[in-house]
Structure formats: C-alpha cells, structure tokens
Amino acid sequence: MSFDVSGNAYDRFMGRYALELAPAFADFVGVHEGKVVDVGCGSGILTEELARRVGAENVAAADPSPLLETCRERVPEADVRPGTAEELPWTDDSFDAALAQLVLHFLDDPVVGITEMRRVTRPGGVVAASTWNFPQMPLVRTFWESARDLRLDAPSETQQFETLDELAALGRSAGLGEVEAAPLDVSIRYESFSQLWSTFELGAGPAGEFCASLPEADRETVRDEYQRRLGNPAGSFDLPAQAWVLRGSV
Ligand SMILES: C[S@@+](CC[C@H](N)C(=O)[O-])C[C@H]1O[C@@H](n2cnc3c(N)ncnc32)[C@H](O)[C@@H]1O
Structure with a gap:
C-alpha cells in the first residue's frame, strides 16, 4: 500500500501541498464551529487545521493506513x-461537516464514499472533498510522463471525472444539494531539484512507491527525464498545483 510510510515521509512529499491546501479548503467549506470529521486524514494535516478552528475535542478523523498514527500524535x-x-x-448524523482532502481518486467509486460521508453528516450539514486537477499538478503528472518514457507499464493517476461540472455531478449523484465545485491553486517552493527528487525516493503515494521500486539505473533515467521536463530548474523554484474542491449540503 502506497501509504504504508512514515508520517514524516508523507509530510515531506505530498504533505507540503496538503499543508497549503488545508486552510483554503476549510475556508471554502466554511468550517468555523461544530463537529467535523476528516475522512482519509493521512498524517493529520487537515485534522490539525480543523482542530485549530473548532477545537480538537470536536474533531474526528479516519484513515485505513498506518499514517493514522501520525494523525493521533499530531x-x-x-x-x-x-x-x-x-x-x-x-453513526448517522454524527457531524456538522465531513471533509476529505486529496482522497477521492483513491476510491473505487467516489459516489459511494461521498454518500457515506453524507450518512454521518446531519441534515443541513456540509460534505466536501478536494482532489488534484492532474493536468495542472506537475509534481505528479510530469513524474508519470517521465516514467512512461522509460517503462510503458508505469501506471497513471487519474480521476473518474474530467471537468468541474463532472465533479459537481458526482456530488449530486451522492445526494448532495446546493453543490459547488471550484478550482483552488497552491504553489510550493523547493530549494533545488535535488530536494524535490529526494521526496520521491521516500516511497510515499503511488508515484513515490513506484519510484522507490525502480532499479537504481532506471530511477536515475526517470529523474533525468523529470528534471528535463520541469525545465532543468537551477536553484530554488516554485511548482504550482491546482486542486478541485467540491462542497454540497445534506
Ligand atoms: C494523498 S493522501 C491525503 C491525506 C490527507 N487527507 C492530507 O490531505 O494530507 C490520501 C489518503 O487517502 C487514504 N485512503 C486511501 N484509500 C482510502 C479509502 N478508501 N478511504 C479513506 N481514505 C483512503 C490514504 O491512506 C491516504 O492517507
């Protein structure tokens, strides 16, 4: 499982992005009070943001991976x-809001997951999910493009939807009302390409797991191609990423 890694490994790789997204996502959802649940909480970056807003005693979190332990510590x-x-x-109606950050594309059927989030949220409450718009997420997209250059069997990370309208339709299919879907942009600064690349070698997430599984020579070839496709950044540089966020009422 690609999330069977330490919280530190996750935080250095995708956690950098999750940290930027969490406050913007919580603002989009309008979390200021009440009981909230963080679904697919991972190492607890969003959980911590929610706790800051409503008090830790009003926050719940769930995840199937060992990252859960870091969430507990956090x-x-x-x-x-x-x-x-x-x-x-x-149980039903336990929360005022249920949020899932960067989890949707790991679900076989997102409608099932959102419907279950709706079940645990009280009538009038809010259900929300965010996920990457992969065409505008170079960290991951460009990695897979580089890997496929070398190994045609490299998997891909994609969504079950291609437009914001399709994401909104997914919310409606799960029974949500007053559905809104919107883009949310973040930008992450790296001190060097080596710093960025070292985060792949930690084995976190599908891309990191694939990278860490490669023989060293293949890994180096992918790294060189990845560096080239990112424009051979010299020194520090910023990498943008766009998430799509969905919000609907119960
Ligand atoms: C990219 S991480 C996001 C973690 C956290 N929400 C964040 O923003 O940092 C994806 C998370 O989804 C979790 N996950 C995978 N399958 C899941 C499922 N069926 N239900 C809930 N979470 C799942 C993984 O264990 C992992 O922690």
Missing part, C-alpha cells in the same frame, strides 16, 4: 479511528 484529543470513506466508523 492531534491527540481528536477522535481518530481506522476506517475507510466507504465505511465510516460513526
């Missing part, structure tokens, strides 16, 4: 439980 007073978006370990 927000000890939150109600952190093993679980999946498809089968959440809480």
Whole structure:
C-alpha cells in the first residue's frame, strides 16, 4: 500500500501541498464551529487545521493506513479511528461537516464514499472533498510522463471525472444539494531539484512507491527525464498545483 510510510515521509512529499491546501479548503467549506470529521486524514494535516478552528475535542478523523498514527500524535484529543470513506466508523448524523482532502481518486467509486460521508453528516450539514486537477499538478503528472518514457507499464493517476461540472455531478449523484465545485491553486517552493527528487525516493503515494521500486539505473533515467521536463530548474523554484474542491449540503 502506497501509504504504508512514515508520517514524516508523507509530510515531506505530498504533505507540503496538503499543508497549503488545508486552510483554503476549510475556508471554502466554511468550517468555523461544530463537529467535523476528516475522512482519509493521512498524517493529520487537515485534522490539525480543523482542530485549530473548532477545537480538537470536536474533531474526528479516519484513515485505513498506518499514517493514522501520525494523525493521533499530531492531534491527540481528536477522535481518530481506522476506517475507510466507504465505511465510516460513526453513526448517522454524527457531524456538522465531513471533509476529505486529496482522497477521492483513491476510491473505487467516489459516489459511494461521498454518500457515506453524507450518512454521518446531519441534515443541513456540509460534505466536501478536494482532489488534484492532474493536468495542472506537475509534481505528479510530469513524474508519470517521465516514467512512461522509460517503462510503458508505469501506471497513471487519474480521476473518474474530467471537468468541474463532472465533479459537481458526482456530488449530486451522492445526494448532495446546493453543490459547488471550484478550482483552488497552491504553489510550493523547493530549494533545488535535488530536494524535490529526494521526496520521491521516500516511497510515499503511488508515484513515490513506484519510484522507490525502480532499479537504481532506471530511477536515475526517470529523474533525468523529470528534471528535463520541469525545465532543468537551477536553484530554488516554485511548482504550482491546482486542486478541485467540491462542497454540497445534506
Ligand atoms: C494523498 S493522501 C491525503 C491525506 C490527507 N487527507 C492530507 O490531505 O494530507 C490520501 C489518503 O487517502 C487514504 N485512503 C486511501 N484509500 C482510502 C479509502 N478508501 N478511504 C479513506 N481514505 C483512503 C490514504 O491512506 C491516504 O492517507
């Protein structure tokens, strides 16, 4: 499983992006009070942001991976439980809001996950999910393009939807009302290309897992191609990324 890594490995790789996204996502959802659940919480970056807003004792979080332990350490007073978006370990109407950050594309059927998030949210509450717009997420997209240059069997990370309208339709299919879908842009600064590349070698997420599994010579070829495709950045540089966010009412 590509998230069977330390919280530190995740935080250095995708966590940098999650940290930028979390406050913007929570603002989009309008989280200021009440009880909230972070679905697919990973190492707890969004969980911590939610705790800052509503108090840790009002925050719950679930994830199927060992990253959950880092979430527990990060927000000890939150109600952190093993679980999946498809089968959440809480009763109906437990929360005022349910959020899932960067989780949708790991679900076989996002409608099932969003429907389950709706089940644990009270009538009038909010369900929200964010995910990458992969064409505008060079960290991951350009890595897979580089890998496929070398190994045609390299997998890809894609969504079950291609437009914001399709994402909104997914929310409606899961029974949400007043659905809104919008883009959310972040930008991450790296000190050097080597710093960026070292985060792939930690084995986190599908791209990191694939990278770490390569024989050294192949890994170096992919790294060189990746560096070339990113424009051979010299010194520090910024890498933009666009998430798509979905919000709907119960
Ligand atoms: C990219 S990480 C995002 C983690 C966290 N939400 C964040 O923003 O940093 C994807 C997370 O989805 C979790 N995940 C994978 N399959 C899942 C499922 N079926 N239900 C809930 N979470 C899942 C993984 O364990 C991982 O922690």
